[in-house]
Amino acid sequence: MYQKKTPVQLDCGLQFFKELLNGKWKLMLVYYISQNLKRPSELQRKIPNADRRVMDKQLQELVLHGFINKKTFHTKVPKVEYELTELGEKLLPLILTIEQWGEENRLVLNKAMEKDPKFEHVV
Numbered sequence: 001m002y003q004k005k006t007p008v009q010l011d012c013g014l015q016f017f018k019e020l021l022n023g024k025w026k027l028m029l030v031y032y033i034s035q036n037l038k039r040p041s042e043l044q045r046k047i048p049n050a051d052r053r054v055m056d057k058q059l060q061e062l063v064l065h066g067f068i069n070k071k072t073f074h075t076k077v078p079k080v081e082y083e084l085t086e087l088g089e090k091l092l093p094l095i096l097t098i099e100q101w102g103e104e105n106r107l108v109l110n111k112a113m114e115k116d117p118k119f120e121h122v123v
Helices: 011-021 026-034 040-046 053-065 088-102 105-114
Strands: 066-075 081-084
Touching: 026 040, 026 053, 026 066, 026 081, 026 088, 040 066, 040 081, 053 081, 081 088, 081 105, 088 105
Parallel strands: none
Antiparallel strands: 066 081
């Protein structure tokens, strides 16, 4: 199992947030699960550029950290669904605020991305 080389500092709430919710798709996964997209295939269709392996790993981490629950249905064809926990529900207003901020500042942020070489491939 992977172990970080530097110890995790948890001196403030932002550090907890960063450690537990740092991941390319985590906030989007929480948001889409709140929008009633519960199955991994539905989430994959909504975020088509997400690597399925990465998305599955981040879903597992969200379950481990208590933001979502995983329900497994033992049917002939096994089925999995996700739902938000109380902790995940409490995260939603923050996600919606961040999304609104991104929309309100889209022009400025696009200009900033144009200047940054790591965003060359972004259209």
